[in-house]
Amino acid sequence: MIEISNLTKTYGAKKALDSLSFTADKGEILGLLGPNGAGKSTTMNIITGYISCTSGIVKIDGYDVLEEPKEVKKRIGYLPEQPPLYTDMVVLDYLRFVYDLKKIKEADKKAHIIEIMKLVGINTVSGRKIANLSKGYKQRVGLAAALLGNPPVLILDEPTVGLDPKQIIEIRSVIKRLGEDRTIILSSHILSEISAVCDRVVIINEGKIVVEDTTDNLMQKYSSGRRLMLRVAGEKERVEEILLNIVGIKSVTYIGSQQEGVDFEVETDIKIEPDFNKQLFFIFAENGMPILMQKEEESSLEDIFIELTNKSDRKNETEEMGGE
Amino acid sequence: MLAVCKREWKSYFTSMLGYVYLTLFLILGALMFFLNNLQGGTASMTGFFGGMISWSIFILPILTMRLFAEERRQKTEQLLLTAPVDIWEIVCGKFLAAVSAYAVGVAVTIVYAVLLAINGSLPIAETISIYIGYLLFCACIISIGTFVSSVTESQVIAAIVTYAVMLVTMFLGNLSQLVPNEILSKALMWISPLDRFSDFTAGVLNAGAVIYYISIIVIFLFLTTRVLEKRRWS
Structure with a gap:
């Protein structure tokens, strides 16, 4: 469903992504894990067509993001790190706008929006102005916007950030449910979240893949x-x-x-x-x-993450010193 | 395109912005009507629009300053640019929303035309020509404002730069008279949007002037799409 090969993005002399390659299949929840500035959001922004890559290929359902961006965008629901909300709008009006913007062709627009609102639990605030909502509800409105049109691919950039523990559990279970028949890429630096929700993990550091495996395999292989x-x-x-x-x-x-x-x-x-x-x-x-x-x-995913990212930092330093 | 246009249009009138613009426009319109037509005792709207065109340069950036600057600051452009729509659709949607919001104010001035037609002899052909010219001129400024808004994150900077650009273009006609080189002088005169408007006030629907305004609009809307596209690649 999602194929990424040799994805590279440079900002001036800085390489934000360095030959990143991975795939995600239908019905899979893939966790993108990495410290701040590792390149998680950049990867997601490229997959969704928000920014372009310097080189490499991104294919969604066989469509290349650079050659057929509209086909790719039709298949993706994207929740960026900061939900793109027009705070002067009422929740329902905002979702109606996103529905029209995405040119969704559901049989019943009203019923579809209500169904999505119920799914993420915002039907009680549908008449409220977005500016007056709590951070948790704003996040849910963003998630609802991403879910409109039932896209087969969901890209969620730190979806539970800023939520309270109860909301985190609720959103996680929503994501789990959604992942049954969709492909989801979820980024986070909260390791418990990744191990609770994802089937497979790609750990990236400084734009490079450090490791890619299932959460269970990671635990077995890297528990030192x-x-x-x-x-x-x-x-x-x-x-x-x-x-x-x-x-x-x-x-x-x-x-x-x-x-x-x-x-x-x-x-x-x-x-x-x-x-x-x-x-x-x-x-x-x-x-x-x-x-x-x-x-x-037992070693947690957290220990593995720290060990692997430290290892990759040391490797990069050695390479740089060798280069000098 | 329609979705973007509808949202933008609504947001003008759910915020203060649309009302600030309308209030300013209607006060200035009433003042111009009083000075030119009631006090001046003429049924022609040439003087009225002659005054309004200068004011428009100051009023229009109110409508254009936030078009893209605010989207960028609030990061809502992420929603637009990751939706299955072309960039030109987004740009045109926003442009049309600003033009139609401005047209609301212009539509109110039809009341003055009707009053003049009832109480005096309104030159119909000349008035229609002036309306077309005025709308084209304003659409032209809106396209420049849209472009300026796309290159900055700050609404204030967007407004100030649009004022600056329009002030320079306003004086292009005067500047052309000071230039000793005849070719350069003619070229400056030719590109001055204000001087192009004079054809319309004379009641002449000059195809050259219409094409000129439409070309400026297309050029600036195209440049706006290029700015948004380029940002993806930087």
């Missing part, structure tokens, strides 16, 4: 060791010594002492499985030091 929180009733030095002698333990970090024992963060090379836990239990039992608390902590 497993972490364990451990509280043992015993002396700090003794506990540390025992831990360091266990096969598979990479590092041990002392966190603090409690009244009943000492806390350690343990990082392992191997996956923490029942056998490992049993081994841990018996070793400490033999030494007469009971384990009081044991909590596994």
Whole structure:
């Protein structure tokens, strides 16, 4: 549905995007992840035809964005980072205008607008002026405008920014539902959002793709060791010594002492499985030091993101120094 | 195009802008009517429009200053430029909205023409010709204002630059008399929109003048589309 190959965009001497290539299929929610200034919005603006690329190809449903922009734009619903709202208009009038602007040909204009308003939960504010709405409602009006005409592709640039936690959950479930029969590209720097909503993730940093994979695969591949929180009733030095002698333990970090024992963060090379836990239990039992608390902590997408973007920053720095 | 035109037209009259323009236009129109026709004792509208044309240069930027500048500042141009419409449709939609909003004020002046026709001998052909000329002249200024609005993000700058451009063009005729070079002098006279209007006041519907105004409109609307297009590539 969406094919992007070797997308490059330069602003003067600065490369905002550097040979970006990825695809997204029908019924897929693709997360575009990256720190601020990574090139997420630039990519989205190019896909939607708002700005042009310096080189590369963007195809939506087989149509090239540069050669047949109208065909591409017909198939896309776009919610930019700042929803493009005419704040002097009433919600319903605004949606009517967007409907006419997009030249949508639904059988019943009124029923279609009402259906979309219900879907994003703005039917109660349809008669209110956009300027007087809260940020959350403004965001929803922007989403409703993007959904008008039921476009097969949705491009959502940080759709939950500025919303309260309840609204975030609601919008996420709306996006999940929409993603069942559409292709959605969603950008965010909120990692929990990406892992909650997206099937696949493209992490970009400084205009380049750092990694592209499913969220599950990312967790498996890039979880650098497993972490364990451990509280043992015993002396700090003794506990540390025992831990360091266990096969598979990479590092041990002392966190603090409690009244009943000492806390350690343990990082392992191997996956923490029942056998490992049993081994841990018996070793400490033999030494007469009971384990009081044991909590596994898997690396989150956040850790993977930081690790990958840091790695790519270091790589870029090395390349630059090598170039000099 | 129609959607953009409708929205723009409505926004003139849901905000203060349309009413500020109408108030100014109608006050100045009434003043011109009083001075030229009632006090001057003539049924001809030549003097009336002669005065109104100078005022229009100051009133029209009210309608054009925000056309694109505001869209850019509010980032609403993202909606227009990512919709399945051509850029020329957006530009023409906005231009037509400004022209039709201006025409509302001009339409009111028909009341004066009717009053003059009832109470005096209104030269019909001359009046129709003046109306056509005046509307073309105003559409010409609106197209220049539309272009200026597309190159800036600030409404104030858009208005000031349009005033500046119009003031320069207003004095082109006077300037041409000061230029010693005959060819240059004629060229300046030829491109002065104000001097072109004199044909219409004489009751002559000069095809050359009509084509001149339409050409200026087309050129500036085309330049506006180029500005918007170029921004995508920068």
